[in-house]
Amino acid sequence: MTTFDSAMRHAQSLDAQDPLASKRQEFSLPQGVIYLDGNSLGALPKSVASRMQQAITEEWGVGLIRSWNDAAWYPAPQRVGAQIAAMVGAKPHEVITCDSTTVNLFKVLCAAALAQPNRKTFICEEGNFPTDAYITESTAALYGKRILLAHQGNIEEVIAQAGGDLCAVALTHVHYKTGRMLDMARVTQLVQAQGGRMIWDLAHSAGVINVQLNAAKVDYAVGCGYKYLNGGPGAPAYVYVREDLHADLQQPLQGWHGHAVPFAFEQGYRPHATLDRLLVGTASQLSLIALEEALRVYAGLDMQAVRSKSKSLTQLFIELYDSHIAPFGLELASPRQASERGSQVSFTHAHGYPIMQALIARGVIGDFRAPDILRFGFAPLYVSHEDCVKAIQILQEILQSQSWQQDKYQARKAVT
Numbered sequence: 001m002t003t004f005d006s007a008m009r010h011a012q013s014l015d016a017q018d019p020l021a022s023k024r025q026e027f028s029l030p031q032g033v034i035y036l037d038g039n040s041l042g043a044l045p046k047s048v049a050s051r052m053q054q055a056i057t058e059e060w061g062v063g064l065i066r067s068w069n070d071a072a073w074y075p076a077p078q079r080v081g082a083q084i085a086a087m088v089g090a091k092p093h094e095v096i097t098c099d100s101t102t103v104n105l106f107k108v109l110c111a112a113a114l115a116q117p118n119r120k121t122f123i124c125e126e127g128n129f130p131t132d133a134y135i136t137e138s139t140a141a142l143y144g145k146r147i148l149l150a151h152q153g154n155i156e157e158v159i160a161q162a163g164g165d166l167c168a169v170a171l172t173h174v175h176y177k178t179g180r181m182l183d184m185a186r187v188t189q190l191v192q193a194q195g196g197r198m199i200w201d202l203a204h205s206a207g208v209i210n211v212q213l214n215a216a217k218v219d220y221a222v223g224c225g226y227k228y229l230n231g232g233p234g235a236p237a238y239v240y241v242r243e244d245l246h247a248d249l250q251q252p253l254q255g256w257h258g259h260a261v262p263f264a265f266e267q268g269y270r271p272h273a274t275l276d277r278l279l280v281g282t283a284s285q286l287s288l289i290a291l292e293e294a295l296r297v298y299a300g301l302d303m304q305a306v307r308s309k310s311k312s313l314t315q316l317f318i319e320l321y322d323s324h325i326a327p328f329g330l331e332l333a334s335p336r337q338a339s340e341r342g343s344q345v346s347f348t349h350a351h352g353y354p355i356m357q358a359l360i361a362r363g364v365i366g367d368f369r370a371p372d373i374l375r376f377g378f379a380p381l382y383v384s385h386e387d388c389v390k391a392i393q394i395l396q397e398i399l400q401s402q403s404w405q406q407d408k409y410q411a412r413k414a415v416t
């Protein structure tokens with residue numbers, strides 16, 4: 001068993017060689033906190049606070065309504081979409097920022113249903129993040145589709161089972177609980193071989209994985225701005241549609257911002273010629289400004305380097321788990337193979353909730369997902385290898401002393 005001293009020396013040498021190490025200074029992280037929850041809510045990039053101050057006092061306070069033009073508020077959904085496109089291997093005009101992930105998923109499920117009315121099968125994943133399942137279910141009911149449920153072990157068989165009836169498959173690239181990553185290119189190709197459309201939820205992969213939507217010929221994708229993109233709580237989400245699907249893209253949420261000429265105030269709806277037709281109502285402009293500023297931390301970064309560091313952090317965390325934590329009964333729930341893992345490591349334990357609360361009280365912030373998952377997310381731009389060692393050391397102390405058994409850690413809060 002490695003001692004924490006030698007683990008720390010190893011971690012420090014990895015950090016010394018880390019090409020992304022200086023990025024941490026661009027984030028505002030509280031003293032004494034090891035933040036391993038960027039997969040739930042990203043940390044605050046320092047420049048966002050001053051940018052927001054300016055947006056509020058000058059653009060809103062002084063510019064008033066003029067700022068839609070003068071401060072270029074109006075084209076922000078497209079501009080921020082282009083920033084995200086560069087991170088997920090898409091063309092700038094294939095991504096637009098708007099609404100929530102759930103609402104965007106609804107739009108692209110509808111688009112797939114409307115494009116292929118005679119194909120009656122949707123596939124979604126059992127155990128996926130609930131919103132994906134809920135919205136797929138309600139969209140299926142609207143368009144008379146049936147749902148086939150797949151799980152991570154039998155997706156290929158279920159696609160084959162749907163055969164020529166397959167309309168669309170909606171999957172999450174990196175699983176929210178286990179961090180298991182699916183093979184985007186392979187699954188997309190299998191779906192399209194049956195004539196179906198492929199929708200990926202990138203909530204847990206954009207910003208940490210070198211996602212290549214165009215190279216994998218993905219039809220549609222959605223994702224959120226508040227996790228690894230660091231856009232702030234409830235940040236706007238985004239939606240990607242492959243260029244060749246734009247011309248006949250239809251979705252039922254006809255709002256004025258998706259109209260061909262919004263400021264013509266025509267009575268009848270005519271969809272915009274571009275991806276703008278996915279817009280619905282007025283953008284949440286302040287949130288969009290925060291997201292746009294936050295994304296600057298990624299400007300010019302090689303996503304392959306981000307991915308390499310993500311693998312290195314999660315690998316070290318698993319190695320430290322093996323030597324220091326496994327004897328206490330926590331089971332590893334994430335893949336050991338780095339190529340099958342997102343930027344997350346999860347464990348199961350029957351008392352996962354109070355253990356996580358005790359950890360948070362010691363400054364190591366991860367989260368808990370019922371019934372028994374402790375989740376740790378590794379945002380490569382601000383998490384170091386040293387953080388991994390410190391977090392494991394504190395986790396071991398909590399398990400050894402059983403301090404998690406204290407009453408104060410047992411009561412469930414609304415958000416876990």
Ligand SMILES: Cc1ncc(COP(=O)(O)O)c(C=O)c1O
Binds near residue numbers: 102129203204
């Ligand atoms: C896979 C996945 N999809 C979607 C969401 C959230 O969707 P929304 O932003 O609409 O709340 C989450 C949130 O954690 C998620 O993990």
